Amino acid sequence: MSTLPKSLRATSDLRHLRQIIAGLDEGVILIDPDQSLLWANDAALAMHGVERLDQLGETVDDYRARFRLRYRNNHRLAADDYPIERVVAGEAFSEVVVEVTVAGEEEARWVHQVRSLVLNDADEDAPTCVVMIIQDVTARYEAEERFEQSFNANPAPAVICRLADLRFVKVNQGFLEMLGVEREAVLGRTVYDIDVLHAASDRDLAKQRLGEGRTIPQMEAELQLPGGGTRLVIVAGQPIELDDQPCMLFTFADLEPRRRTEAALRHSEERFTRTFQLAPVAMAIGARDGHVLCEINASFAALTGYEAEAIVGQSLADLGLWADETVRAGVEAALAAGGDLRNHEARITTQDGHPIDCVVSSETITVGEATCLLWAFQDITRRKATELELVEAIEAVMKDTSWFSRSIMDKLARLRAPQANSDGPGLDALTAREREVLALICRGLDDKSIARTLDVSGNTVRNHVARIYAKIGVNRRTAAAAWARARGFDDGAIALQPGRGG
Incomplete structure (x- = not known):
C-alpha cells in the first residue's frame, strides 16, 4: 500500500528552515509535495x-499562470518544463537559465538561473519538501547583451x-x-585552423601569452586568405570571460590598404x-631652402663635369654653379x-670653368616628407651661337639691301628681331613725319637716302630716327622694321611729302 509523501508543513522543521534561509542573497522557494508554495524568502519575492x-501564487499552477517563462532563445517553456514543475516532480537539475515575464506583459523583466534541491525525510526516505533556488542574473545577461551588440556592431574586425580548447566561439562581421x-567557416574552428598569429612579428611571445591567458601586445601579422595570399594586419589579444569561461578576444587593424598604398608609392618612386x-x-634635386643638392642625374654630371660624390650636399651657390652673383x-x-x-x-659654369648658356626650370616636389626642388638645365649654348651668327649675317647683308626685294627684307627683319611685341606703344605714338621716316626704313633706305627722298638734311633724319627708336623701344633699323610689321604698318600706303619741315 502506497503512502503519500510527508509534508514539511506538519513538522516543526519548517520554522527552523525558514530561519536558516531567510537572509540568503539567493532566492529560495519551498514547495510542499502537494504542489502548494510553503514559503519564499525576501530575495525570491524581490x-x-x-x-x-x-502574490507568487498559492500553488504551482498559480505560479505558472502569473509568470511566463521562456528560454534565452525565445522558446516558451511547456508547462512540464517549468523549473517549479520539475522541482515538484522531484527532478534534480542545475543552472537552468530562463527569462521571466509577468503575465499580461510582452517584455521579460528578469533573467533567472534556477537549480533544485529535494529534502527527504530521514526515517522514511521520502521527500518532505522540494526547494527551488534562484539567482537573478539579469544584470549579467544585460551586460553580455550589450557586449554582444557592441562586438557585432564594431567595424574593427574581432574574433573570440x-x-x-582554443576554438572560436564568436566572430563579428568586420572579421x-x-x-x-x-x-560557419569560423565558429567552432581552432586557432590552428585559422591562424590569427600567422607570420606575427613576435609570434613566440604571442603564443606564450595565449597559452597563459595573458594580454597579447599589438604586433603585425599576415592572415591567410581562403583563396590564397595574405592580408597584412595589426593583431592584439585581450583575455576576457564569456559565459563564465576564460576566452581571448582578438582584435585587428587592417593594414592591407596601407600596404597597397606603400607598394604603389614605391613603384611610383x-x-x-x-x-x-x-x-x-x-x-x-635639392632642398627648397638653401638649394642644397641631394641627387643629380647622369646628364647633369655630363653637362657640368661634377660627379655626384663631389656635388651632393652642397648648395648651388657654394658650388659656384651660377656664372656670377647677378645670375x-x-x-x-x-x-x-x-x-x-x-x-x-x-x-652656369662647369667644373673646369667653362660657361654654358641654359634654360633653367624648377618644380616643387616631395621626397619622403621633405619639400624639394627638381631642377632642369637645358643647354642652349649652341642655339644661342647659331642665333648670333644668323644675326651677324643678317646685319652684314642689310648693309647693302639694294638687291633684295621687299618681301625678303621683311622676313630678314623678322628673323633679326623675333621678339617683337605687339604690346607697348602703338603707331599713333609717332608723328606724321616720323611715320614717313619709318616707312622709308621699312623699305630698306639708309639715312642719306631718306634725306634725299624727303629733301631734308641728314641731321634731321638722324634726329627723327632717334626719336622713333626712343618711342618704340628699339636701337636698330631692322628692329624698327620688325616692330612696324608686327603692328600691320603698310609703308606703301604712306604718302611722302618732300621738303616739308619737321
Whole structure:
C-alpha cells in the first residue's frame, strides 16, 4: 500500500528552515509535495517583483499562470518544463537559465538561473519538501547583451576563442568581411585552423601569452586568405570571460590598404628614379631652402663635369654653379617671386670653368616628407651661337639691301628681331613725319637716302630716327622694321611729302 509523501508543513522543521534561509542573497522557494508554495524568502519575492507569498501564487499552477517563462532563445517553456514543475516532480537539475515575464506583459523583466534541491525525510526516505533556488542574473545577461551588440556592431574586425580548447566561439562581421568568409567557416574552428598569429612579428611571445591567458601586445601579422595570399594586419589579444569561461578576444587593424598604398608609392618612386636617371636633360634635386643638392642625374654630371660624390650636399651657390652673383640673384629672385622657374635663361659654369648658356626650370616636389626642388638645365649654348651668327649675317647683308626685294627684307627683319611685341606703344605714338621716316626704313633706305627722298638734311633724319627708336623701344633699323610689321604698318600706303619741315 502506497503512502503519500510527508509534508514539511506538519513538522516543526519548517520554522527552523525558514530561519536558516531567510537572509540568503539567493532566492529560495519551498514547495510542499502537494504542489502548494510553503514559503519564499525576501530575495525570491524581490526577484519576482512581489512582496508576499500569495502574490507568487498559492500553488504551482498559480505560479505558472502569473509568470511566463521562456528560454534565452525565445522558446516558451511547456508547462512540464517549468523549473517549479520539475522541482515538484522531484527532478534534480542545475543552472537552468530562463527569462521571466509577468503575465499580461510582452517584455521579460528578469533573467533567472534556477537549480533544485529535494529534502527527504530521514526515517522514511521520502521527500518532505522540494526547494527551488534562484539567482537573478539579469544584470549579467544585460551586460553580455550589450557586449554582444557592441562586438557585432564594431567595424574593427574581432574574433573570440575559448582558451580551454582554443576554438572560436564568436566572430563579428568586420572579421568575416576582412577574410571574405561565412560565419560557419569560423565558429567552432581552432586557432590552428585559422591562424590569427600567422607570420606575427613576435609570434613566440604571442603564443606564450595565449597559452597563459595573458594580454597579447599589438604586433603585425599576415592572415591567410581562403583563396590564397595574405592580408597584412595589426593583431592584439585581450583575455576576457564569456559565459563564465576564460576566452581571448582578438582584435585587428587592417593594414592591407596601407600596404597597397606603400607598394604603389614605391613603384611610383622607382619609376621616377628611373626616369630621373635616364632623362637626357640635366636634372638635379635639392632642398627648397638653401638649394642644397641631394641627387643629380647622369646628364647633369655630363653637362657640368661634377660627379655626384663631389656635388651632393652642397648648395648651388657654394658650388659656384651660377656664372656670377647677378645670375644667382636673378634665379633666387625669380623663385621667390613665382614659386617655380619656367624657361629662365641663365649662365652656369662647369667644373673646369667653362660657361654654358641654359634654360633653367624648377618644380616643387616631395621626397619622403621633405619639400624639394627638381631642377632642369637645358643647354642652349649652341642655339644661342647659331642665333648670333644668323644675326651677324643678317646685319652684314642689310648693309647693302639694294638687291633684295621687299618681301625678303621683311622676313630678314623678322628673323633679326623675333621678339617683337605687339604690346607697348602703338603707331599713333609717332608723328606724321616720323611715320614717313619709318616707312622709308621699312623699305630698306639708309639715312642719306631718306634725306634725299624727303629733301631734308641728314641731321634731321638722324634726329627723327632717334626719336622713333626712343618711342618704340628699339636701337636698330631692322628692329624698327620688325616692330612696324608686327603692328600691320603698310609703308606703301604712306604718302611722302618732300621738303616739308619737321
